[in-house]
Amino acid sequence: MNAPKARLIPKTQPERDKDDTAEKKAPIVQPIPSVA
Structure with missing residues (x-):
């Protein structure tokens, strides 16, 4: 999961x-809006 995100x-x-901390706090919500 982190690998493709880091590449993008x-x-x-x-x-x-x-x-990573944001993902651990809210794993369902995407912390990065640029990916969506």
């Missing part, structure tokens, strides 16, 4: 960590 949206490590 290249970002810094802190940003990726923040996204």
Whole structure:
């Protein structure tokens, strides 16, 4: 899951960590609107 997202949206490590935390808090809702 994280691999394809990282490939589509290249970002810094802190940003990726923040996204991971958001996913853990709300796994159903997509934290990144650009993917939708």
